[in-house]
Amino acid sequence: MSKFATGKGFAVTALVAAMSLSGMANAGVTDKDILNDQMTTGDVVSNGLGPRGQRYSPLTAVNTDTVQDLKAVWSFSFGGEKQRGQESQPMVKDGVMYVTGSYSRVFAVDVKTGDELWQYDARLPDGIMPCCDVINRGVALYGDLVIFGTLDAKLVALDKTTGKVKWKKKVGDYKAGYSLTAAPIVVKGKVITGVSGGEFGIVGKVEAYDAKTGKIAWTRPTVEGHMGYIWKDGKKVENGISGGKAGQTWPGDLWKTGGAATWLGGTYDPEVDLLFFGTGNPAPWNSHLRPGDNLFSSSRLAIDPDTGKIAWHFQTTPNDGWDFDGVNELISFDYKDGGKTVKAAATADRNGFMYVLNRENGDFIRGFPFVDEISWAKGLDKKGRPIYVDENRPGNPADSKDGKKGKAIRAVPSFLGGKNWMPMAFSQDTGLFYVPSNEWAMDIWNEPVSYKKGAAYLGAGFTISSLNDDYIGVLRAMDPKTGKEVWRYKNYAPLWGGVLATAGNLVFMGNPEGYLMAFDAKNGEMKYKFNTGSGIVGSPITWEMDGEQYVSVVSGWGGAVPLWGGEVAKRVKHLNQGGSVWTFKLPK
Amino acid sequence: MKIKTIFTLCPSLILSVLLSVPSYASEPAEDPLSSVMWDYNRQIFLGDTPYVFDDRVRVGVPDFAEDPTQVPVDVDASAFAGDIQRIVAWADLNPIQHIFTYYPHPDVVPKVSLRIKVQQSTPVRAAVLTKDGVWHVGGNLLAASGGGCTTPSVGNADPYWESHLGETKSRVFQLADASRYKFRVIHPMDTGLVGSIPEFFIQQVELRDTRGSALVRMELSPPVSENPVITFDVAKQDTKHHLWLRDNNGNEFEKAL
Numbered sequence: 001m002s003k004f005a006t007g008k009g010f011a012v013t014a015l016v017a018a019m020s021l022s023g024m025a026n027a028g029v030t031d032k033d034i035l036n037d038q039m040t041t042g043d044v045v046s047n048g049l050g051p052r053g054q055r056y057s058p059l060t061a062v063n064t065d066t067v068q069d070l071k072a073v074w075s076f077s078f079g080g081e082k083q084r085g086q087e088s089q090p091m092v093k094d095g096v097m098y099v100t101g102s103y104s105r106v107f108a109v110d111v112k113t114g115d116e117l118w119q120y121d122a123r124l125p126d127g128i129m130p131c132c133d134v135i136n137r138g139v140a141l142y143g144d145l146v147i148f149g150t151l152d153a154k155l156v157a158l159d160k161t162t163g164k165v166k167w168k169k170k171v172g173d174y175k176a177g178y179s180l181t182a183a184p185i186v187v188k189g190k191v192i193t194g195v196s197g198g199e200f201g202i203v204g205k206v207e208a209y210d211a212k213t214g215k216i217a218w219t220r221p222t223v224e225g226h227m228g229y230i231w232k233d234g235k236k237v238e239n240g241i242s243g244g245k246a247g248q249t250w251p252g253d254l255w256k257t258g259g260a261a262t263w264l265g266g267t268y269d270p271e272v273d274l275l276f277f278g279t280g281n282p283a284p285w286n287s288h289l290r291p292g293d294n295l296f297s298s299s300r301l302a303i304d305p306d307t308g309k310i311a312w313h314f315q316t317t318p319n320d321g322w323d324f325d326g327v328n329e330l331i332s333f334d335y336k337d338g339g340k341t342v343k344a345a346a347t348a349d350r351n352g353f354m355y356v357l358n359r360e361n362g363d364f365i366r367g368f369p370f371v372d373e374i375s376w377a378k379g380l381d382k383k384g385r386p387i388y389v390d391e392n393r394p395g396n397p398a399d400s401k402d403g404k405k406g407k408a409i410r411a412v413p414s415f416l417g418g419k420n421w422m423p424m425a426f427s428q429d430t431g432l433f434y435v436p437s438n439e440w441a442m443d444i445w446n447e448p449v450s451y452k453k454g455a456a457y458l459g460a461g462f463t464i465s466s467l468n469d470d471y472i473g474v475l476r477a478m479d480p481k482t483g484k485e486v487w488r489y490k491n492y493a494p495l496w497g498g499v500l501a502t503a504g505n506l507v508f509m510g511n512p513e514g515y516l517m518a519f520d521a522k523n524g525e526m527k528y529k530f531n532t533g534s535g536i537v538g539s540p541i542t543w544e545m546d547g548e549q550y551v552s553v554v555s556g557w558g559g560a561v562p563l564w565g566g567e568v569a570k571r572v573k574h575l576n577q578g579g580s581v582w583t584f585k586l587p588k
Numbered sequence: 589m590k591i592k593t594i595f596t597l598c599p600s601l602i603l604s605v606l607l608s609v610p611s612y613a614s615e616p617a618e619d620p621l622s623s624v625m626w627d628y629n630r631q632i633f634l635g636d637t638p639y640v641f642d643d644r645v646r647v648g649v650p651d652f653a654e655d656p657t658q659v660p661v662d663v664d665a666s667a668f669a670g671d672i673q674r675i676v677a678w679a680d681l682n683p684i685q686h687i688f689t690y691y692p693h694p695d696v697v698p699k700v701s702l703r704i705k706v707q708q709s710t711p712v713r714a715a716v717l718t719k720d721g722v723w724h725v726g727g728n729l730l731a732a733s734g735g736g737c738t739t740p741s742v743g744n745a746d747p748y749w750e751s752h753l754g755e756t757k758s759r760v761f762q763l764a765d766a767s768r769y770k771f772r773v774i775h776p777m778d779t780g781l782v783g784s785i786p787e788f789f790i791q792q793v794e795l796r797d798t799r800g801s802a803l804v805r806m807e808l809s810p811p812v813s814e815n816p817v818i819t820f821d822v823a824k825q826d827t828k829h830h831l832w833l834r835d836n837n838g839n840e841f842e843k844a845l
Contacts, residue, residue: 081784
């Protein structure tokens with residue numbers, strides 16, 4: 001009978017509530033499901049295939065011998081006129097895929113058929129201020145909820161069966177430049193999110209909410225001088241100023257609009273029980289306005305998931321003057337060193353260096369370039385701090401004759417980074433990291449700027465250029481123990497999608513030209529490619545259903561490259577937009 | 589199904605049901621508005637429950653819908669006061685037929701006025717489900733030039749709503765035997781039928797007393813006009829009331845009246 005004829009009387013409502021409560025106990029996503037996600041191949045319930053974000057699957061049916069037979073089984077279109085960058089990683093649970101599209105849309109799809117089960121479109125105000133395309137990177141699952149962040153900086157929890165809103169919380173003021181694009185993560189029953197908006201002088205923060213009710217648990221600002229808060233029995237209690245006090249690494253009042261946006265979300269390692277969130281550039285870009293290290297911008301922060309306190313930090317680019325956000329994912333992994341297990345974590349930074357840290361305390365173990373050229377630093381010192389090339393910092397506008405434009409310099413990598421948002425993968429079989437990277441340079445100069453709410457807060461001008469005629473993108477296999485590159489795959493257009501490693505000795509990734517590609521994890525030989533019809537800037541996943549291994553990836557060209565790409569735009573302007581999710585398997 | 593339940597639970601009602609509605613099952617009455625959509629919509633909104641066409645359910649519409657995005661409609665079921673389970677209203681020829689479902693408390697005069705969008709000339713109906721399990725269906729023909737549901741909301745061209753979403757203006761009028769609450773809330777009420785503008789509308793409306801219990805519960809659908817203007821009549825009471833609203837994006841608004 002229809003919903004109107006049966007009505008929504010009290011008895012029916014109570015019955016439905018009772019059913020969904022019992023359903024939650026049986027079928028909903030639990031903390032344990034999330035912690036075990038990497039080894040439970042029947043589902044994908046976390047961003048990064050496990051809270052550590054290794055993007056490694058133990059599945060082997062699709063392997064270097066069989067992958068050439070991989071066939072598309074269905075493709076699902078996001079539809080509408082909103083075909084912009086699709087940077088989502090799908091999730092799969094109990095036969096349903098949950099995937100996000102551009103403009104804060106969520107789709108639930110039957111994974112057997114590709115049929116849509118429901119769709120949720122957030123109604124966005126016109127005044128949203130995403131700096132770098134209207135993308136979304138995916139959902140979090142918990143209990144019977146599908147949780148995601150919107151471009152107007154709201155966290156929304158949807159009923160996994162109906163797509164209806166269960167709770168909604170405002171994380172930031174979109175009119176001040178806040179937005180949400182990263183996939184939230186769930187740790188110990190809390191949904192944890194960062195914020196975007198570093199180009200608008202927001203103050204970065206990490207926040208935890210009760211995943212079931214949406215009640216805020218704690219907030220931790222990522223700029224020195226701002227007070228953190230924790231909620232105890234519903235009361236907001238001061239929880240310590242980030243960095244102890246204001247004014248240590250920032251001059252004057254600039255910390256009040258200091259940026260350090262946590263726009264890429266985070267990872268979690270249950271072994272050391274710490275969240276790892278990266279922070280973006282300090283605001284504004286013009287570094288001469290803010291002498292000092294500008295903590296905690298361009299850093300990795302280890303945060304206690306229960307209290308929101310910062311356990312340690314590691315800053316990759318102190319006093320950043322090149323927009324080298326330090327947001328890149330920090331992936332926990334172990335390796336043996338002389339018989340001893342090292343609890344490490346690795347990250348490949350926008351600034352061109354890859355870092356291996358002790359994940360218990362943040363100590364620097366080693367660092368090395370993962371791109372061919374780095375102009376702004378001679379190397380890293382013993383503590384991992386860059387040894388700057390002073391003349392490669394964009395000049396101070398105050399030193400120019402009219403005070404309007406500082407000396408322009410050419411710096412490598414460009415502000416879009418040796419590696420941008422696209423997550424790398426770690427294979428437990430080869431012990432290698434597979435790093436999607438780009439080789440490009442920029443001309444950059446500083447200009448005077450002052451903060452105005454809701455306006456771009458850069459104080460810089462820039463253009464971007466490629467280093468090589470035949471490629472910009474490079475997928476690299478990097479050995480975290482030696483810093484050596486084991487193999488590389490070169491791509492004409494810049495790479496902008498995530499990577500997936502599997503025990504089938506394969507590495508999957510997509511490119512802007514539209515191909516989903518699979519490489520031999522040991523030697524980089526390309527074993528498979530399939531054109532999905534639009535550029536791939538999302539992250540592939542794999543899972544198992546009815547004894548068969550499936551691979552899915554979102555297709556739809558966009559992201560920051562076509563918006564900011566300068567000279568590079570010539571290489572990508574012919575690429576057409578799209579918006580779909582493709583699913584593959586081997587023929588029976 | 590409902591009839592069966594009544595038979596088993598309250599045998600004393602059997603007689604009254606049989607007496608008052610002897611002919612529904614055998615011979616369905618003819619739609620007085622001769623709508624091609626009657627049977628289709630009846631299935632959706634009334635299902636297989638017995639019904640009668642009943643003039644005591646009054647649906648007031650203007651002679652002509654001058655602005656198809658803002659058509660005033662009054663539904664008056666006061667003839668059934670105290671005997672109502674719920675009221676459902678719909679427009680036969682709208683792309684989204686359902687307008688509202690209304691659950692009145694016995695202390696409320698079951699009258700509601702609001703404005704709706706219409707896509708073309710259409711019957712506008714209200715069906716009242718009384719406690720004996722019978723639908724009483726009233727309706728009226730509304731003449732319109734149409735297009736109201738697929739026109740972008742006015743708010744869409746002007747970002748005013750973004751900073752005023754959910755702001756509510758209200759007034760209380762003292763009538764002879766009731767208090768009339770009239771309110772207007774800023775909301776685009778997008779139907780989802782306009783390209784690139786997702787469905788975005790107030791879904792739940794409750795008029796609550798100080799203890800938080802609802803005197804009126806309404807479920808709205810996107811054909812309710814942009815910046816809804818809704819009027820309720822409440823039997824005279826000393827207690828204060830407040831309005832609670834929630835839209836399909838999960839935004840909640842509250843306003844003391």
